[in-house]
Amino acid sequence: MSLDPPTYLASLQSNIRQRPIPWDGAVRAGTLTDDQLARIRAVDKLKRDQRKQIVEADLDGYCLLFVGAPGKKSVLELAAKRQDVVQYILVLLNDLLDSIPALSKALLKAGNPYRHFLPLLAHSSNPDDPIPLLTSTVLVSLMAGSRDESPATVDKALPLIFSYLSSLTKNPDAGLQDIGVQEYSSLLYGSASRQQFWAQRSETVAPLIDILRAAAGVANGDASASLWSGTTTAARSGFEGSLGGGVGLQLLYHVLLVMWQLSFEAADVGEDLNDEYDIILLYTQLLRLSPKEKTTRLLISTLYNLLVANQNTLLPTAVLVRLPSLLQNLTGRQLTDQDLQEDLTKLRELLEEYTKTKTTFDEYVGEVNSGHLRWSPPHRNTVFWAENARKILEYENGELVRKLAEIMKKPWENDKAVLAIACNDIGCLVREVPEKRGQLERLGLKTRVMELMAEGDENVRWESLRALGGWLQYSFDTK
Known part of the structure; x- marks a missing residue:
């Protein structure tokens, strides 16, 4: 699922592409080689289709450019002290990975590309340093483009990337939060990555739950109590702007998208997700406040995935929080999204079948x-x-x-x-x-x-x- 890049990231990448770099002087200074510069210039400023044709015709050469080979340093290794060149190379590589899936697979086959990039995630503790952020986009594009689930990716690289992205989701800047959340979404392409995401839930899931609780209008200190007692402060006003807690609709949608992707592991994570975060209660409250069909669709679909996989344990909670009556009200609305209508019907039927046989x-x-x-x-x-x-x-x-x-x-x-x-x-x-x-x-x-x-x-x-x-x-x- 492709998402538009966050505004801050797109602006940063655009500025770096347009900065003039004295390439010939960099070659003379040993910052890169003539061969490396030739490959950079061969694709620089070209359209996607032209770049794709050139790179696919020389995959080995471009792997050599970006990750090197035994006895031959990559351009990132040679240019380590030139921040402007490193930033440019990271942006260029991300552009190529986004448009040329074959390059992702070739880089992984070439050896261990992660050893060149993972150290850059810890390049600086300064939040204004663009190199860790640009590196994370490269790593996400590399993994998502190849859909790799090898031990090198899942066991070694992915935990470090999730830890870095969690620092973005905890940042008070909504723009950085959205970058972290969107990159999560790109990484949750398979069961192995989703399981690792859940294994690191104190870093990954917990900050997303904080965002959802803020959207529901409750403080994290007493979130469950406020939701259970019905004392939420969220108001259905300003739908085009934000919900409670200043959570913008775009960020809310992207967080819900990540949680929906995680819900495909509901058989393994559903019970703990509810025990630790009161997810059924929280989602029921968000459903009451949901301002758009696209957020309602994700809420309904996630609830269905969780409930159908954990009927004995989670259906009683769904009834307790009055989800059936809320779904009845939703059915009365004029919904235009076909997928939403189908998921709503399936969820209602699941709950109706359960409640038919249940006593006080x-x-x-x-x-x-x-x-x-x-x-x-x-x-x-x-x-x-x-x-x-x-x-x-x-x-x-x-x-x-x-x-x-x-x-x-x-x-x-x-x-x-x-x-x-x-x-x-x-x-x-x-x-x-x-x-x-x-x-x-x-x-x-x-x-x-x-x-x-x-x-x-x-x-x-x-x-x-x-x-x-x-x-x-x-x-x-x-x-």
């Missing part, structure tokens, strides 16, 4: 397993607890109450309602199945409930008091 108990299990509680209908429904309290305690040998215990151990600084809801549920279990109080006490739940009586939040104190009342009511019973 299944919804409660899904909510607890999501790791985040909210005041959904079962919590206050006395009939629900009368019918299901024992089932909850016995579910998968007590796994559900162990999960409740894990939830209650957390402080939930940004969403105290979770603690209040958990206390409510524990109290209901004690009242409905008092003979199982020992099971709850062994998990530390009675102690935690008593601790929460000193909580600053009034609702948490009240619910913990009510829960403790269940124990006091049976305090003289035999456990």
Whole structure:
């Protein structure tokens, strides 16, 4: 999938192409050889088709120019001290790689081209130094053009390139962020590169999630809590400019494109993606705010890839965040994108088939397993607890109450309602199945409930008091 180059990068490359370089003086100074200059001049300032014809007729010669050979230094090695020449060569090589796929394959066959380029990624810590940025474009074009998945590419070069690109996505400059994200997209051409991208997710995926959370209008410090509690600040205004957090629509689209590419590995990464980043919740919120069909299409398609590959674990979360009702609303819109309509239909059918057979108990299990509680209908429904309290305690040998215990151990600084809801549920279990109080006490739940009586939040104190009342009511019973 070809994307227009980011404005900053295109402008930088254009300026470098137009700078005059005293080539003959450079040859006399030993910065490059006569043969190297002849090959540069043979393709300089020519149209794409002419360049392609010349380079394909002399692939060995151009490999020699750019990566050298035993006993013969490349032009980058000879010109290492001439920054203007290095910049020009990097721009020229990227232009050739973009238009001549055969050159990418030839360079990889010629040896190990990465040894010439990878050191240039660390050329300078100065963010204004263009050489690392230009080098990254060459490496991305080389890999994307050849679609190489050899160990030299995937195991050695790719991790270093991903690390460099992650520094761009973390940069506060939106232009540099967009360059990093677009280059990610070019690299995720196969399963091996996507798996490596995921393996480095603290560098690669996490900054993209930060951008998406900003677009959803939530601060990263309390992102999940804000989304779950429905306190997002994103507003559907200024669609032609940006969403919440100042995220431009172009950057948003490119981030969503990368995440969509990653979703083709959903069978391997889907559960962790949701556990670590609340991706189903985040995408549901973004879907509510999506201003364009092209962003909506990527959101829907990514959700479908994730859900269809992880039906047992992620479909309950999708129902919990009210995705089915949101899709129903989307269906009522006048959508013109055929692919979007088809993906929307498939996603709705998947969720409808799941919800047809699910009970309120299944919804409660899904909510607890999501790791985040909210005041959904079962919590206050006395009939629900009368019918299901024992089932909850016995579910998968007590796994559900162990999960409740894990939830209650957390402080939930940004969403105290979770603690209040958990206390409510524990109290209901004690009242409905008092003979199982020992099971709850062994998990530390009675102690935690008593601790929460000193909580600053009034609702948490009240619910913990009510829960403790269940124990006091049976305090003289035999456990």
